[in-house]
Amino acid sequence: MKPRAPLQDLLRCRRCGKNIADRRYPLLIDATNPRCPKCIFKSLASRHLRKSGSWTALRDLFVRQGFRCAYSGCHLVLGGNATIDHRIPKSKGGKCTIDNLQWVTGEINDLKGCTNHDDFLRLCKAVSSCSAVQ
Numbered sequence: 001m002k003p004r005a006p007l008q009d010l011l012r013c014r015r016c017g018k019n020i021a022d023r024r025y026p027l028l029i030d031a032t033n034p035r036c037p038k039c040i041f042k043s044l045a046s047r048h049l050r051k052s053g054s055w056t057a058l059r060d061l062f063v064r065q066g067f068r069c070a071y072s073g074c075h076l077v078l079g080g081n082a083t084i085d086h087r088i089p090k091s092k093g094g095k096c097t098i099d100n101l102q103w104v105t106g107e108i109n110d111l112k113g114c115t116n117h118d119d120f121l122r123l124c125k126a127v128s129s130c131s132a133v134q
């Protein structure tokens with residue numbers, strides 16, 4: 001009996017039609033809307049960098065961060081918990097440039113909200129050194 005091919009060898013990206021067999025990046029495949037890493041990077045670049053042509057900048061940042069959340073160090077998975085955060089939020093004048101972006105988990109992104117990077121770090125440190133009794 002032949003071993004079964006992994007799911008990602010069978011699925012094709014809904015956007016570009018290419019086989020989703022790119023094992024360079026941690027990827028969660030949504031079987032109802034399968035997308036390859038490149039198309040996920042392009043989609044995020046289109047939203048956060050305002051031009052999909054700069055998707056490689058987001059990819060390179062993802063690699064530089066070691067596929068880990070900038071704050072918690074948790075492993076990030078494309079199509080899963082990996083989200084883009086603005087270090088200085090757009091609502092506070094932050095720009096849509098790669099220097100102002102970082103990869104974080106969706107959970108951290110929700111918690112950070114429209115807090116500046118420096119303020120959020122200060123809060124994280126205060127919480128981690130908190131000795132409050134439960």
Ligand SMILES: [Zn+2]
Binds near residue numbers: 014018040
């Ligand atoms: Zn694709």
